[in-house]
Amino acid sequence: xxxxxxVTDRDRDTVGRQITEFIQTExxxxxxxxxxxxxxxxxxxxxxxVLRLVRFLEDRFNVNVQAQxxxxxxxxxxxxxxxxxxxxxxx
Amino acid sequence: MxxxxxxxxxxxxxxxxxxxxxxxxxxxACRLIRRQGRQIQSFLRDHDQSIRSNLASCGFQAPxxxxxxxxxxxxxxxxxxxxxxxxxxxxxxxxFDFEGLGILEETIAGGRGAILLTxxxxxxxxxxxxxxxxxxxxxxxxxxxxxxxxxxxAFLKYALKKVRWMEEKMRNRLIYAPAGPDPxxxxxxxxxxxxxxxxxKLVSMAIDVVPDMAPQRETATFLGRSCSFPTNFxxxxxxxxxxIIPYYTIRDTSNWVRQRLTLEPAVALTGNLKDxxxxxxxxxxxxxxxxxxxxxxxxxxxxxxxxxxxxx
Numbered sequence: 001x002x003x004x005x006x007v008t009d010r011d012r013d014t015v016g017r018q019i020t021e022f023i024q025t026e027x028x029x030x031x032x033x034x035x036x037x038x039x040x041x042x043x044x045x046x047x048x049x050v051l052r053l054v055r056f057l058e059d060r061f062n063v064n065v066q067a068q069x070x071x072x073x074x075x076x077x078x079x080x081x082x083x084x085x086x087x088x089x090x091x
Numbered sequence: 092m093x094x095x096x097x098x099x100x101x102x103x104x105x106x107x108x109x110x111x112x113x114x115x116x117x118x119x120a121c122r123l124i125r126r127q128g129r130q131i132q133s134f135l136r137d138h139d140q141s142i143r144s145n146l147a148s149c150g151f152q153a154p155x156x157x158x159x160x161x162x163x164x165x166x167x168x169x170x171x172x173x174x175x176x177x178x179x180x181x182x183x184x185x186x187f188d189f190e191g192l193g194i195l196e197e198t199i200a201g202g203r204g205a206i207l208l209t210x211x212x213x214x215x216x217x218x219x220x221x222x223x224x225x226x227x228x229x230x231x232x233x234x235x236x237x238x239x240x241x242x243x244x245a246f247l248k249y250a251l252k253k254v255r256w257m258e259e260k261m262r263n264r265l266i267y268a269p270a271g272p273d274p275x276x277x278x279x280x281x282x283x284x285x286x287x288x289x290x291x292k293l294v295s296m297a298i299d300v301v302p303d304m305a306p307q308r309e310t311a312t313f314l315g316r317s318c319s320f321p322t323n324f325x326x327x328x329x330x331x332x333x334x335i336i337p338y339y340t341i342r343d344t345s346n347w348v349r350q351r352l353t354l355e356p357a358v359a360l361t362g363n364l365k366d367x368x369x370x371x372x373x374x375x376x377x378x379x380x381x382x383x384x385x386x387x388x389x390x391x392x393x394x395x396x397x398x399x400x401x402x403x
Binding site: 040041043045046047048049050051052054055067070071072075 | 268274275277278279280281282283285286289290307323326327330331
C-alpha cells in the first residue's frame, strides 16, 4: 500500500480505519475494538507491538514520529494515534 | 544472593567494610575483598553447592576452585561501586583495558544507536561506568525496579546508591522495564529504549534474564542444553534497525585490579528470530566457557532450562 500524502483532520476516519485494521491483523485484536479502546492497558498491544505501531504509522502515513512523541499517551488508543499522525503530517 | 554476612548485619558489609576497603591501596583492597568473598561463600552454602554442582554438570574441571573464584568476583564487584565516583577520564585506563572501542565510534557514526548486548558476567556495572567516562552516551535496561524486588534493607540501600553513582558517570538514567501485570510499564520502557536509540545512544541489555523478568522467550542451545532466553532485544533491533553489539567486562583474575571491556563486531542478523538468538547465545556461551567463574547465574541455571539436554 502506498504511503498517504499529507494527512489532515478530514482524513481522520480513513486513518483510524487503517490503524484499526493493522491492529486487528497484526495483533489479533477483536473486531469489537473502537477508537477509544485502551490498547496497551488491555494487553492488545504489548511492549514490542508498540514499536511496530511506530513503524507502521511512519511508513503508512509518511510521518516522522519524533523523540518527544514516543510516549505511551500517543499510543493508548486508535484515536490517540490518529491525533499523532495528523499533528505530525507535514510537520 | 543478597545476603552477605553471617554474624554481622549486612549494613556492616555494604556501608562499613566496602567503603573502608576502597580507601586502601588497591592491591590490599583486592586481597581483603577476595577474602571477604570466601567468607560469603562459606556462609551461602546452598548457593555454593548449586554453583559447584552446575559447573560440574556442564563439564567444567575443578568446580571447587571456580566456585571460590565466583564468590571472590562477586565481592569484588560489590567493592567496585565505591570506586565509581573516583574514576575519571584521566585515570580510567589505569583500571581498564578496552578492546573494540572503535566499533562504538563507527556505530555512532551510523546514527542509529546500538543495542549493547551483555550478560551477568564479570562486572557489567563497571563496564557501563567506564564507557560513560570514555565519553559514550550509554544507558542500561534493568528488568525491575530495585525497590519492588523485596531486597533486604541494607542491600536495597546499597543498590540504590550504586545506581545513582552509575547514572552520574553514564550521564543517563537507567531504563526500567519491569515485567508484570501492568503491560503499560513495559510498553513505556520499549518506547524509552526506542527514544534512546533514535537519539543515537547506546542501550545495554542482558541476554541472560530470568523468565520471571522477561517472559517473551525462545529456546536456544546453551552449554549443551536447551535453554530459554529473552527475545526482546532482537525484536527491538528488528523494529529500530539498531545493530546489536556484544560486549563483556571481565575482571582480570591474575591481578584483580584491572578489568577488560571487550566489544565485538555487530551480530549479523538474518531476521530469523531463532537463528539470530542462537547466534547471540553462542557468542555469550563462549564468554561463559572462557570465564566460567565470572558468570553470576550459575546457581540459577535451572531456570533457563527449557527441556532435556540437546548435546552431550
